[in-house]
Amino acid sequence: MIAFKNVSKRYPDGYVALNNVDLSVASGEMVFLTGHSGAGKSTLLKLIAAIERPTSGVITISGQNIAQLKPAAIPYLRRKIGFIFQDHKLLFDRTVFDNVLLPLQISNFDHNTVAARVRAALDKVGLLKKEKAMPIALSGGERQRLCIARAVVHRPAILIADEPTGNLDVEYARDIMSLFTSFNQVGVTVLIATHDASLLEDTQHRILSLKQGKLAA
């Protein structure tokens, strides 16, 4: 599903975030990406959604070479991916419902079914009763779950999460992790970057660890 071949990313200021990375994630797999901050986790995730472009190497998603994608084709790649951003990127000028609605509006979903889809996604993360609330009124854990609802509402094949349990206490973090597991169980390919070692203790999923831009064996 996702394959990196000799991928390097050097930023304009000379900083090398990724150095000759090879990896492959199978369809329906759930994979953790760990490493210290600055190890290149975020860069790797951004390369998959073409938010960053690689300096060299080949990235393929479902057989499509991302590095050669024309700018006009990038939106359609991103619609296949649900991205949970480290800084949330919630819109504070609209309700919880409208935040989740945005991806459906963007990808021109059938007008008659959008409301049902938004409610289904909110129900999945346990925020159905807060659909009319503004994001500012939500707790940290609720905001994180809102981000997840927004990322899955258009039913993407790939779910990417950048530090999804960043500032949450252990109990909330476990909640969030079980959500990801349930998405994975219905066939979604899940990729989670985290530096939170406690999340990884009892996991049966594959763990990739990045160290100074290189994948450790």
Add this chain to the structure above:
Amino acid sequence: MIRAWLIQHGFVFFLTLKRLISTPLTSLLSIIVMGIALSLPAGIYVLMQNLQAFSGQTASSPQMSLFLKLDTPQDSIEKIHQRLEENPQILTVQFIPKDAALQQLQQSTGLTDIAASLARNPLPDAFVIHTQENTAEALEQLRLAMQKWPEIEHVQFDSAWIERLNALLELGRFAVLMLATLLSVAIIAIMFNTIRLQILTKRDEIELSKLIGATDSFIRRPFLYFGALQGLAGGATAWLIMALAIRTFNEQLVTLSQLYAIDLQLQPLTTADSISLLLFSGWLGWLGARISVASHLWQIEPK
């Protein structure tokens, strides 16, 4: 597919309307500024259309006076009369014998005594004709042709004022064009800035939309709608300003009309001109928004 597209556009249309209404004062002020800017050239245009119609009315069947040589014999006069009647360029022919002319002079000027003291009638026989031609060149040609007839002493036709009026109208048209161009640029600049501010305040939304797969046209659309709608509202305001101005002006003209016993009324914009005004102002708003979007959106590239 087409239905989804229509729904999408309808949605953006109402979203834009909501945005316009959500900041009523700002929207109203911009719309008024655009309306005033547009009403200036449009107002002059209306004035010109009226002047042209007025000059067209008076020049639609111009009048010429043909003065015959003194002592032209009666049979020559009849021949000329016939010639004039047969000319397709000439609509009506009226013969004014010298005696009638003298009588009229006495009556209208009160110079009875002086006229009576004259030994003989100094006035020539004359024809007054109305022609079908109304361009200055054609009239001049007709005048020259008739001037060559041996019995005709002088053909009088005052075409100079029509030429002057036409030249003035031409100048006016040029002024309208210049003013319209300048103010259009101003409107585009206003819209450019309005949209720039909107883009700045919607930076988060735009960045997120790009990150989750919005195409450029999706992101552009609400801004373009906003520009076109506000432009349209500006055009409608200009139209209203002019309609009110023409009404007020016509009320003032009533007195003048009565004094001069002529029908002086400014005609409002025609339907076609009104539609052109609205379309043009909508297009101006769209264009300003388009330029602004093109020069600002690329700066918001998610990282």
